[in-house]
């Protein structure tokens with residue numbers, strides 16, 4: 001089935017916050033933010049700005065009726081700064097005016113006197129100062145010290161991976177309107193409607209029942225709207241409540257880039273121990289996460305780094321620690337992969353380092369250590385239905401790896417100014433929120449008298465196609481036409497207490513809740529049908545809008561059946577609740593079974609480096625991916641290709657840059673390069689691994705949002721291998737992104 005949004009997307013008819021019908025009298029918001037990264041506020045003067053014709057009110061922390069606090073995990077993040085500024089772009093005041101233009105003028109009239117404090121922008125500096133946003137964590141298994149002493153080779157090095165800007169096409173925004181009796185409705189571009197509802201209630205000091213949050217769809221999220229859509233929604237709600245007026249606020253791109261956090265940069269060190277037969281006996285890593293100025297989702301992201309620190313490998317002795325370092329950057333946040341990619345880059349770097357030392361291709365080491373059933377992860381979960389070897393072998397076979405590897409070697413002996421590199425990147429990604437209590441969802445289904453169906457879940461559509469998958473579930477269960485089924489907006493008054501649409505789990509959690517609701521209705525309707533047709537329930541089924549009797553169409557149509565049920569006063573509405581079974585995790589022992597299942601796959605990447613210029617082309621990425629039993633290959637392929645592009649961007653070109661003063665330098669698309677169609681590999685091939693799928697995946701169709709991003713890591717090592725082929729004296733560096741500047745330097749580093 002096509003993505004149900006493709007029709008309106010293509011015609012420009014899909015609605016976003018900026019397209020909503022505005023009520024008469026709508027006012028416009030704009031944030032006045034900190035023009036300095038770390039300081040004491042001496043004096044904030046809004047008088048002149050407030051006097052400007054058309055300015056209605058300027059809100060500061062003093063205008064907050066409840067708690068000036070929007071921190072999700074830890075309450076360490078004020079909505080509007082009070083006495084101190086902790087990052088450049090931190091919201092200080094919220095201007096409400098009759099037009100955006102007036103609000104912009106007013107912003108220039110606000111003056112701020114500050115006393116500058118020392119600015120920390122790197123994780124290492126914060127680490128040395130012992131500045132953290134939360135507790136450090138360690139996962140360990142076996143005895144690394146003992147294992148290292150028994151290894152033939154032990155290597156250590158450090159790595160860096162930079163942040164990444166989400167660059168959702170739709171910037172952050174929200175629209176608030178007043179309803180009767182003090183209630184407020186906020187339409188928000190958020191992945192987490194309940195989170196927004198809760199934060200608004202807290203800041204306004206009202207119950208959550210006073211606040212309705214509605215989400216139609218997002219123009220992209222990628223994690224950037226899991227936590228960080230909240231502030232703007234709270235601001236418009238605060239203004240609406242105070243002024244009894246509708247308030248709209250959509251950030252312009254510059255403001256959005258400056259004020260919001262990004263993927264966490266990581267500075268890491270590793271130590272890897274390996275034996276002559278290429279077995280990785282021990283692995284240690286210390287991850288310094290650049291968390292920014294507030295906690296946000298950093299602890300959960302740090303945790304996922306540890307969960308994925310050994311990627312798709314079985315390593316018996318592991319000791320990994322992560323420190324969430326507090327810096328004066330905007331709070332860094334969720335981004336597709338959620339700390340997993342940062343962890344995987346380090347183990348892949350360690351393997352590349354070991355391979356270089358041993359004089360073997362990295363794939364030999366990777367291959368010798370792939371995860372098998374009954375292997376134990378450092379966090380205690382036992383691997384089952386591991387597809388690490390299967391996807392690896394399938395990729396080698398289908399894409400003729402040995403041949404391709406030799407071809408690259410031949411090319412390199414015959415060419416001097418161009419060199420090719422090839423790499424293999426296996427992935428293993430755990431599916432579930434690592435915070436076990438978040439793994440549940442609900443759905444609400446109404447069958448109307450005419451047989452059409454409307455349903456709601458907690459899932460937020462952000463381009464990933466979840467609405468299409470959900471609609472498929474209803475269509476399949478009732479055996480009706482797709483035109484008869486529509487999905488409603490995500491709304492906190494219809495489906496409450498939702499987890500954010502995140503962790504690749506949205507279709508699994510909401511889909512399973514929906515399936516349960518549909519099955520309850522179906523059971524009821526089968527009874528009605530069996531009575532009408534005077535036959536056993538077991539003989540009845542629904543297909544092609546018709547009730548089937550023992551595989552033959554009866555003359556009872558779906559519509560007639562629904563009418564009959566309605567007249568018999570059968571309940572045609574139902575809700576479903578799903579909580580992932582089997583999962584648990586103990587944060588004291590750091591052991592458990594946090595993931596419903598893992599997603600696997602293997603990517604083979606080839607790149608060509610222009611050794612005069614330092615530029616490169618990704619020739620091909622060929623992937624065998626574990627979709628389980630895909631319920632929608634069109635959508636799933638789109639997810640794999642999109643995630644790959646985003647992974648390649650992170651690894652090769654997207655360079656988030658802050659000055660030493662904490663100011664964002666890469667503050668526009670002229671200074672921040674995202675992959676475009678020319679940056680994509682000339683060839684992208686994706687082959688589905690043939691498996692039975694997993695029972696805890698929706699209709700056995702595995703989660704697909706995040707895992708394929710990590711195929712992009714292969715690009716780094718393909719380019720690095722090409723550099724090695726050109727420059728014998730090159731000392732491997734693990735410093736992502738691998739920009740052409742860095743490639744050029746590496747090509748000629750240590751040259752005589």
Ligand code: LUZ
Nearest residue numbers: 300338432433434435502503
């Ligand atoms: N969000 C979250 C996530 O709150 N917990 C997670 O485990 C997670 N994983 C991936 C992406 N977002």
Ligand code: MOS
Nearest residue numbers: 223335336502503
């Ligand atoms: Mo996320 S990184 O919001 O799944």
